Amino acid sequence: MSNNILTFGEVLMRISPSNHKTLQQSKEVEFFFGGTEMNVAASLSTFGCKTQHISNVSNDFVGDAAISYMKSLGIDVSFITKNEHPLGLYFLEVGSDVRPSRIAYNRLNGSFSNIKPNEVDWNKALENCNFFHWTGITPGISESAYETLKQGLQFAYSKGINITTDPAYRSNLWNYGKKGQDILKELIGYSTIFIGGVNEINEILETNFSTDKNGFIEASKTLMKEIPSIQKVFDKVRIGINASSQATQGRAWINDEYLETEEIQINHVVDRIGTGDAFAAGLIYGLINHDDQFALNFANAACAMKHTILGDTNLASVDDILELVNGNFGGRIKR
């Protein structure tokens, strides 16, 4: 597999009490490394793809541990820079059943937030790259992160690289004086594959489509009209019953055709974080190796599978996910 997928974004440390405890009642916590774009690289690397992640991490033993984690997964980290700001992190209290999970962030003055455009040699980094994946988190963190990303997108776009985006508009970011919608529309304009649904389109275009099938189709059409670079819209529909029970379904609008998958239900959620990134990684894997319908099925199964894996990154293999695509729901031990 000679494809080379590049992701760009913040690497975050997650700090979390185990066994559904609150922080107040804990003395020990588990930690994991994640970050929405790195999660995509991690999953694709586990699928056997060549991946590289570009970021800036803290110049201390925390940043070193983050890099070591990425290397353990086979992600190429040779373009990652360091500065004297701390690594971004977040605290997670894992809910259960009727109690929702809660997150407290510590990222806004971290190392990635202080990345500078000239730190990345985009030309060299994109040399053997076929896919470039970015999310709307990055431009929301800081102006210099936005500018660094934009530079990369412009290079990639000019080279005809496939650009996938998870727009992920978050209202609690975007504190540097620019309007999130304007910037997202600008950056999506360099992208070809939109991984998002009605909610995301409504947030970005400030429209009001319904979330049903027709609403999705109309929203997709409108998005493609407003931002003509987009060729495919892939949506992960999450049905959140409670913190322990979730269902996911994939749907897509491509070449004036509507695709969808079966719904997969997860009644014993181990970890919600990174399930959207698992979808994105599954989708990219599917698009590289098969057709759109396969990609959608594989993405939805990858997303479902991630609910059963602790941590931010999806550690499931292609074989693991194919079994779920093929209807093996885990009832037998694999010896």
Next chain:
Amino acid sequence: MSNNILTFGEVLMRISPSNHKTLQQSKEVEFFFGGTEMNVAASLSTFGCKTQHISNVSNDFVGDAAISYMKSLGIDVSFITKNEHPLGLYFLEVGSDVRPSRIAYNRLNGSFSNIKPNEVDWNKALENCNFFHWTGITPGISESAYETLKQGLQFAYSKGINITTDPAYRSNLWNYGKKGQDILKELIGYSTIFIGGVNEINEILETNFSTDKNGFIEASKTLMKEIPSIQKVFDKVRIGINASSQATQGRAWINDEYLETEEIQINHVVDRIGTGDAFAAGLIYGLINHDDQFALNFANAACAMKHTILGDTNLASVDDILELVNGNFGGRIKR
């Protein structure tokens, strides 16, 4: 919020293997502090109320750790005394699904069991008190605990303080030669709010009402006739499917009117202990701040929420519980 809620009762240490292990297969155990009345103070303190708990704990580092825990929750501990007996404790093996949880007690010669009436300056302790909460566990532990409680109830009653009681008749207590029913009837006679249902009324009055709606109404009427101090009866109906799945519903009989709540189902129980205390605390919070129907709804949601929180005490905030009252079943992460 200037209300002051006083609770009185034993502080217990819970010792428990994690992850559904049995004690025999463990080398490490988790511990928590609880005790039914202290749990009520703990939850109300977390709701932002002023609370104080009165008890007697061991004069050693175990008692000190118990006091430190209560202080961490903001409970006023200035009336807690100490003696040379050990802190009461219990071991809990947490079941799962068809395997029930099991408890082994070590409390009958503990520090609280040896409390003496003159240790508590009830007059001073009740100075700014609006609510006094007690349970039927306390008079069942020892005669001196019973006498200490009775003294407090008499003081509180004479001052017109709201007195709530969870009668909690337990047949494995009451070893000091008095009949539990007689003493409970006596002490309930100083109380205004009865937090208990058909089973508790049948046990105390030695009646035989059915547990359906009509049975509950008739039992409540009979209770109010026999013990006229009782003005309101609030009942938590538990539907115990198995050790991992439970459902709760609240109902009440007040001023010849029947109230009830919707049923809330919990399919991934984290911790059963203290759910009744969470109900009582939610009820007191609701009664202080709102009307009876709100109090019942809030109490039932608090009870349901506690099933998802490890330990004896309910650490959920008012906002957490209001979300559940309002039908948010935890499906989304709170960032």
Next chain:
Amino acid sequence: MSNNILTFGEVLMRISPSNHKTLQQSKEVEFFFGGTEMNVAASLSTFGCKTQHISNVSNDFVGDAAISYMKSLGIDVSFITKNEHPLGLYFLEVGSDVRPSRIAYNRLNGSFSNIKPNEVDWNKALENCNFFHWTGITPGISESAYETLKQGLQFAYSKGINITTDPAYRSNLWNYGKKGQDILKELIGYSTIFIGGVNEINEILETNFSTDKNGFIEASKTLMKEIPSIQKVFDKVRIGINASSQATQGRAWINDEYLETEEIQINHVVDRIGTGDAFAAGLIYGLINHDDQFALNFANAACAMKHTILGDTNLASVDDILELVNGNFGGRIKR
């Protein structure tokens, strides 16, 4: 209870990350001792029966720990020998919901695999023995294990001891040049009670019966015709919904009569391993103390109960299982 049950087979160490983690994302692992035949002895010993297990363990502190574990359960270990080969072990990654559990073995050159027939003084070991339990794993491990087992079976058979077998054909064993089916048929020929169903019969007899009730009856009849020593066939029907949800049902064919139990569903599986061994132990207990229908009910409840207990061995007592037989599904705490 003066019955004496002898089991013979490999003692395995299980090494497993906790909380559904993968090995790659762990630094610590839990370990347990098991092995399908020892699990049966362990459960029967916990039921209060006299049991002895015969095996060969490593002559190092790992083997010592295994022996210490068996002694902690009351199993007589006085016939266990040691050699300089390492104790067999396996790694288990515990799945969840749609993610299956995975096992990696390290047993084929272990101490038990190198057991020699003359190490066991079968005559003395079988002196007070009423039941001898073996499984098809043992002859699959090595030729000398097969020969040692065969010797024991011949002795036991000649003494009229009840011989129960769980045929457990595993295709990834049987590497020493003999055909598994041939040897299993030979050894089952010394056995009176067959604990297995349609799948096992089809594997051994190379038949193709369906798994429904009629298929089971026909398969049992055929088995009894081909191997006339078999008097009773007991089958555990597992319905594996996913890694967290399982259902079990028992059925039997005895004296031309079909027996079955109700289905018990487990929606919060704690541990799948050893549930078949729990069934076998429950069955033997029931057969020793009651009739066939009781034995089947008890076996099925024991199997269900084991799904809620961590580790390879069933630590539930007779009382625990009788409660489940009697329909108590664990909804109340046992104080």
Next chain:
Amino acid sequence: MSNNILTFGEVLMRISPSNHKTLQQSKEVEFFFGGTEMNVAASLSTFGCKTQHISNVSNDFVGDAAISYMKSLGIDVSFITKNEHPLGLYFLEVGSDVRPSRIAYNRLNGSFSNIKPNEVDWNKALENCNFFHWTGITPGISESAYETLKQGLQFAYSKGINITTDPAYRSNLWNYGKKGQDILKELIGYSTIFIGGVNEINEILETNFSTDKNGFIEASKTLMKEIPSIQKVFDKVRIGINASSQATQGRAWINDEYLETEEIQINHVVDRIGTGDAFAAGLIYGLINHDDQFALNFANAACAMKHTILGDTNLASVDDILELVNGNFGGRIKR
């Protein structure tokens, strides 16, 4: 080795934060089973001796876990009875360097404290017994424990069994109205081997000997004159530098001869608890198998070795201790 050593005394659960934490700063604790007499049986059983321990444990899953622990070490538990009182336990905060360890007890109304003389069939229990070991803790716990012990000692004495005693006078016991010194003198009168030194003799005889060599010799002579059943006095001299550094030396007075060992220093104490019991067990092992000087050397090395083993019981083998006797101070890994 056909000797049979009987010990009699309380089985205690130890509950302890790990890593030198205080209870107040812990959420998890480790637990161990111990008790000074059972520790002696445990160590002797690990040495390969036949041992039995007689006690009374709680009739719940805590008592069951204690019994399972003793069985795991090979101790015969068939004379242990149960009652409805909780198992005695203690909390331990492990100090370090200048910070001493601290203990809080919860034992005075436990199951052993409520043992009744007629529970033990001393005649049968002592049938194959050569050594009976008791300590001064037992008669200090309760009058019925004292009476039960006395009955056993009288039987043993009449049968000419070797009776070893660690007098262990503890002023915080002896709450039932008898003077400790009187009772200890009475019970030591049934004993032949005294395992204690100047401090113990001074406490029991209310004398004032100095702790140097001459003081030890004079104290021993006086003891033997006052209590003529005593034939040998063995003393463990502990030099407690701080909580992490300790030194031990053995000395003895036998047949008007003074014996002593070299001093062994331990600078990295893992666990202080049970080091005296390790000395006693080493001594009994040595006396059974060799001469007095060997016994003293072996006892002192066993005591030193126990400082490096977590928990109450000495898990070192005879070979482990012989290496230390022979001057191997642990500098090489054993492969």
Next chain:
Amino acid sequence: MSNNILTFGEVLMRISPSNHKTLQQSKEVEFFFGGTEMNVAASLSTFGCKTQHISNVSNDFVGDAAISYMKSLGIDVSFITKNEHPLGLYFLEVGSDVRPSRIAYNRLNGSFSNIKPNEVDWNKALENCNFFHWTGITPGISESAYETLKQGLQFAYSKGINITTDPAYRSNLWNYGKKGQDILKELIGYSTIFIGGVNEINEILETNFSTDKNGFIEASKTLMKEIPSIQKVFDKVRIGINASSQATQGRAWINDEYLETEEIQINHVVDRIGTGDAFAAGLIYGLINHDDQFALNFANAACAMKHTILGDTNLASVDDILELVNGNFGGRIKR
């Protein structure tokens, strides 16, 4: 004890692998709350003094956990404010022997760094205050922290409150454009007791005194001449042999008199962090209750004791420390 000690400064979360592991080789970490000034309040509160700590913590569950911790120790937290910035934190890798411990900070844009002078009602906060303790960390964090502190010091100075300072000049702070030395000299000008030695004086006054006794006396004299508000200089001399072995000694210069303590050596360091704060707290306790020499002895023993206690805060009691002052070096267990 009616004294009221106020401390002001950042509350920090410490995140640390256990057992000397590096972060890279860990999956779990322990956490503690600390911060140099809060540590002083914590220790004094444990000594039984009335303390209050003023700070600003994050408005999320991390800040709530920090407040809960301070409450658990009895510190008055009613003047603590919150903002939307994250709580400051640091990562600690605990060294051993020749490997030094390492710290990575994440504090410079945290909640305390963003405290505003008008958040603190100094007038009310200082109402019953006798001692005000501050360190040089606070003005180094941010300009607004400096200004808030200065306001408090001016109020306190005008009320004649005892003001103690640990100057703690750290070159990696002071990033907001002011020279640390200038500001420290200004703020020390409001202080009466200087807790620091030759190194601190040299750093602040940019002098070059030697660290021997004479150098200390000359440095102290010079400091008192340059900053006449200072009446007493207390110095903790640390002899850092390696990460596991440390020695401490106290010395002072007061009223033209030189005082010193014996040296205490710690060869099994459990935790280095907060030992200076333990010294400061011990000193303030001693000054409130006794004379200068006692205060110095108590401070030095408190400092030594803290090396044996995990976490940032000294949890030793007055009695614990007095034992060390009196030469009890921890060799006996306290029962």
Next chain:
Amino acid sequence: MSNNILTFGEVLMRISPSNHKTLQQSKEVEFFFGGTEMNVAASLSTFGCKTQHISNVSNDFVGDAAISYMKSLGIDVSFITKNEHPLGLYFLEVGSDVRPSRIAYNRLNGSFSNIKPNEVDWNKALENCNFFHWTGITPGISESAYETLKQGLQFAYSKGINITTDPAYRSNLWNYGKKGQDILKELIGYSTIFIGGVNEINEILETNFSTDKNGFIEASKTLMKEIPSIQKVFDKVRIGINASSQATQGRAWINDEYLETEEIQINHVVDRIGTGDAFAAGLIYGLINHDDQFALNFANAACAMKHTILGDTNLASVDDILELVNGNFGGRIKR
């Protein structure tokens, strides 16, 4: 740093109870990956060198985890093959003070033992290689491991690559019918740098030199005469006081000159395993970058530092070790 260091040997999983526990008293264990040659690569990779390790690991999730670990350290794993045998492993009980550590191996039929010579494309693997490091463990494991190694050494020798060897003769290996001494002499004949001392030379040459300075010099001379390819002899002298206290010193014989280092004492050993490998890695680093005396000093400091780091591999950086070379013994925290 463009040097490329190749190591070849078994990757082992280490399984070990924490906190000096024995396996028998544990339920959880830590695990690490190691193996003497891989440890050298790991340390050199941490020093910033380009390294590759060649081995064969199990084709299961255990082997995958081992590979992931090596990748996390930056070791090139692209020449590692897999087979169906399990990964070799060993159990370690960590001693303390007078109690030695103990190891139990499970490796003799593992994946590496079954490596076949043609699995390694030595020509390609050695393309950019400057140093080849091997140990005497590898040819002792199996004949095919010996042959694979020999092939590699012949290739490397013919290319003039520096070949370092740690002869590590272990009498419990060498079970395939060849005499260890013969094979080691043959393979050392392809090597230029001998990392071993008097004991190793005596074992291989079956001589009887004393371990003092003169003995070392004479032994080295004899070795160089018998095996003329050897140009330099580097010896790590270990003084094993007990399991917690060790001292190390380096000495060398090069060009008829004797070199030595100062002795470094470690009194709080965290982990003994891999200290020899740390010496070898330090030596290779020093030889690549500096002169022989520096290499010896750096190697000895690396060896000392490794005693303070948990796990098999040395995770210290060049800077960490240089500080120790320069006499910084860890007494100050690095912020």
